[in-house]
Amino acid sequence: MTLDLEGSHREALGTFDGRAALVTGASGGIGRATARALAAAGAQVIVADMAVEAGEDTARTIRAEGGTAQFIACDVSEPEQVSALLEQTMAAFGHLDVLINNAGISGGAQRLHEMEIDAWDRVMAVNLRGPFLCAKYALPHLMKRGGVMVNIASTYGLIGAPQAPAYCASKGGVINLTRQLAVDYGPSGVRVNAVCPGYIDTDMGGQRGRLDPQQAVAALERRESNAARQPLGRQAHVDEVARVVVFLASEASSFMTGSIVTVDGGCTSTFNYNQ
Incomplete structure (x- = not known):
């Protein structure tokens, strides 16, 4: 059977004409x-981020x-800033149809007893409080339009992963908040x-940039080695994730609602984890 991608099929899969979208962590x-x-x-897209120069570059590129x-x-962890973000979105476009809660931080790598309390709190503030605040202020607008929210969680919210207690907990919270x-x-x-x-072939929050060159190379090699052990044998390109996000927003x-969709090359289908 050949799918007809013309006409209504193409429109359903791809067009967002007249719709407004807000993407956090879009730098x-x-x-x-x-x-x-x-x-x-x-x-029409609002690009939201703390990184001003990189965020402006995303908007210019678009x-x-x-x-x-x-x-x-x-x-996104500050209520006043999120409230202002939605006010400015309404001023720019007059409505909101799509919210993508993407902003997140890793929190570094350590076991829980080694983790500073402030570091735990910051991960929770960005990764879980952030989606809560964005949803809180966006939902009244989304309800007016029959809108869509897509939360970017993580496979680490589905499994236990080494040396990532706050990240795993925060993303697990995002998953059940979604439901x-x-x-x-x-x-x-x-x-x-x-x-x-x-x-994913990306450097979350410039984490590798904060390491010395040798540590950065080792971190990348460790990720690539782990990715090589999963069924598809590689890291994903960011566009491969973005296409799934756009599908869910379309x-x-x-x-589909309350669905938790993995884009992971099959890694959560195996026990093949190499720390």
């Missing part, structure tokens, strides 16, 4: 790729590619799903 990595993909599909984008600086929001807001016409990326996924 790089999955967030940047998702913002570009949504804009290429016709969405505009250079023929899309519509505006950068707004925001720390709970799907229950409460489905009757209001809002769909809420989550994507769990596995090994009408092609119209009967």
